[in-house]
Amino acid sequence: MAKQVFFSFHYHDVIDFRANVVRNHWLTKKDRKDAGFFDASIWEDAKKQSDLALKKLINSGLNNTSVTAVLVGSQTYNRRWVKYEIMKSMQKGNKILGIHINGIKDKYGRIKTKGPNPLYYLGYQYSNDGKNLYLYEYTDGKWIKYPDLDTYILDTTASVENRGKFYRLSSNYPIYDWVDDDGYKNFSNWVE
Template sequence: MARRTFFSFHYEPDVWRAWNVRNSWVVKPENQESVGFFDSSVFESSKKESPDALKTFLRKGVVNTSVTCVLTGKDTWQRRWVRYEIARSVLKGNGILTVHIHGVKNKDGVLGTKGANPLDAMGLYKTSNGIFLAEWTDGKWQRYSDYTTAIPAGDLWFKAPSTDTVDALSKHCLTYDFSAQNGRQNIGGWIETAAGLAGR
């Protein structure tokens, strides 16, 4: 069965690095299928229409995927649309992993700077009204603004929060460094591990 993987990343600075990482994923080509790697021009045109149009575009991108791989550069953790892709992945029950890609050269042969893990900046918490997504913004946790509906605990593949203290998603998902951990050889296994953790 093909492993359908959505790749989430910050386009402008990291598309070249992301493209190289995605193309290195050749461990078992018969068991892989990248369905979430968009041409930047398509992404930008959707973004120009309206935020709602871009949300629709990104929701469709996650459909029929089982894993979301967050390819992380310097500022990925604070990008609105990366956060939205992560949120939709949580709602869908995808396995999620972070792969730092700062050690991959860009088209000019320049290395990047390591950024924070985006999964440290998103999480879940419980109130008397249900379980909600949270995001780290302006130096504190706040209810996630792009999806404000309660999430049934049974929809989560990991242990649901039991208090109003935010559990960061990174508590449940694994993180890797593409360059330091031989991602060219290992990324297929990382994706399979993320799928397995989510029961996908």
């Protein structure tokens, strides 16, 4: 069954065409079911939106999705709203995966080296009683409280072995390479 996928990406990767290759690969498939997803991404010009309006737009875009695919370019890891989309997806309970896209040729036929994995720069810690989740981001060489979402209450209490422990998101969520891992063929498996 096709999943409703939210694509998170740095807008520059749309300009370079790389994000479009992934988001539109279904066009050359038999149908969207064969592609394995429906695109629930949002298009916006962040400079025209207040922080609150942009958060509402992202939250609305995440509605009815079950997967968030983070398209990883050179500066994706450093984008405030990509971080928010990832953290909000985690809070919502979406499956999260990263996909390196710098191996895709841009509109001029150029490729780039892989960008840093944004999931490596985000983390969380269970409270000592296992009822809350604290969110963090790695900035300027240290872990700080994530500023755009508050600590939240978990639906189910964390297991005893996880209580009080800190995890990078990269330890829990996979990352693929669109070119090296044949995303055109395997994307539908990645989102299942």
